[in-house]
Amino acid sequence: MTDELLVVRAQLGDRAALAELVARWRVPVWTYVRRMLDAERADDVSQEIWLAVIRGLPRLREPARFAPWLFTIARRSVTDRLRGQYAREHEHAHESLAAGDVTVDDPVDAAVDRAELVSLLSGLPMPEREILVLFYLQDLSVEDCAQICEIPAGTVKSRLNRARRLLRSHLEEKGYRP
Amino acid sequence: MTEEPRLSAREMIERLEPALSRARRVRAVTSLLSGLSGTAFLTALWGGEPGPLPGRTQVMFALLTVVCLAWAGYGGWLLMCRVPLFATDRVVAAWIALAASLATTAALAALAVQRGTGLGPVLAVGGLFVPATLVLAVLAHARRRALLRRARELTRPPMSGN
Numbered sequence: 001m002t003d004e005l006l007v008v009r010a011q012l013g014d015r016a017a018l019a020e021l022v023a024r025w026r027v028p029v030w031t032y033v034r035r036m037l038d039a040e041r042a043d044d045v046s047q048e049i050w051l052a053v054i055r056g057l058p059r060l061r062e063p064a065r066f067a068p069w070l071f072t073i074a075r076r077s078v079t080d081r082l083r084g085q086y087a088r089e090h091e092h093a094h095e096s097l098a099a100g101d102v103t104v105d106d107p108v109d110a111a112v113d114r115a116e117l118v119s120l121l122s123g124l125p126m127p128e129r130e131i132l133v134l135f136y137l138q139d140l141s142v143e144d145c146a147q148i149c150e151i152p153a154g155t156v157k158s159r160l161n162r163a164r165r166l167l168r169s170h171l172e173e174k175g176y177r178p
Numbered sequence: 179m180t181e182e183p184r185l186s187a188r189e190m191i192e193r194l195e196p197a198l199s200r201a202r203r204v205r206a207v208t209s210l211l212s213g214l215s216g217t218a219f220l221t222a223l224w225g226g227e228p229g230p231l232p233g234r235t236q237v238m239f240a241l242l243t244v245v246c247l248a249w250a251g252y253g254g255w256l257l258m259c260r261v262p263l264f265a266t267d268r269v270v271a272a273w274i275a276l277a278a279s280l281a282t283t284a285a286l287a288a289l290a291v292q293r294g295t296g297l298g299p300v301l302a303v304g305g306l307f308v309p310a311t312l313v314l315a316v317l318a319h320a321r322r323r324a325l326l327r328r329a330r331e332l333t334r335p336p337m338s339g340n
Binding site: 002005008010011022034042046047050054 | 184185187194197260264267268322325326328332
């Protein structure tokens, strides 16, 4: 059964179709969130995302474009979490500086993943990491990535190029040679 | 290392259950409709009083109207932000709304006739609510029909080429 049919049935009120939709997209959504946040928050944020999806599903006008819509919601939730975290860390950094403590953690470093699987991705800045996850791990098109990230398609391509360059240099630093 | 979400699909659905519960949807629709009907009823009653009312009675009318408006606001907020109404739910909700509008208008008309006040304000209120709910019902049916048609198209096996 296609995603579009599942979405249409779910919009009609078919609970089984809704459950199937959650089962099908649960791992991709969680994987996206996990690449952007730590494991502890990934579950909470995934649940928030699904709650927003269920609330917004009756208003989705293009069921065929479920995936970009889903990741737009996911991105918004992740961004909200990161924004809150940066604000807290920024505040903490100011307090530490005021107290004479100069060993302030980089907020981006604090946000990145430590797991081996994502060690390479976690070395990339957020905008490039996000585009890589959406384009390569979720198999979304450049146009869909552009819609999700609310940027022009040209910017998606330039971020992808920059992300590939950064990944290559990180791999070379670790001793990998093409 | 392969990581996986801690929650299984079933656990995730269970956690989403409160947002999908029928009781919550019924509560939302009931709050909105009873709040609106109550407001219309009280306003008609208040406005149709033949003589000047004592201050205390005026305050009571105002308070009750505010309570009804608060219920209507709560129901509206639930429906807009908290409880998803799927296409079939919307059809049911629209018919309930239409029935509630007709019942409120009939009750107000009966009250106006009994008290000998004019039917004008009652018909004005009914003329506002009944067509509005009728439009909602027509739109809900159209949306459901469109979704059913799309589901049939997607279920139909593709036509083989020539």
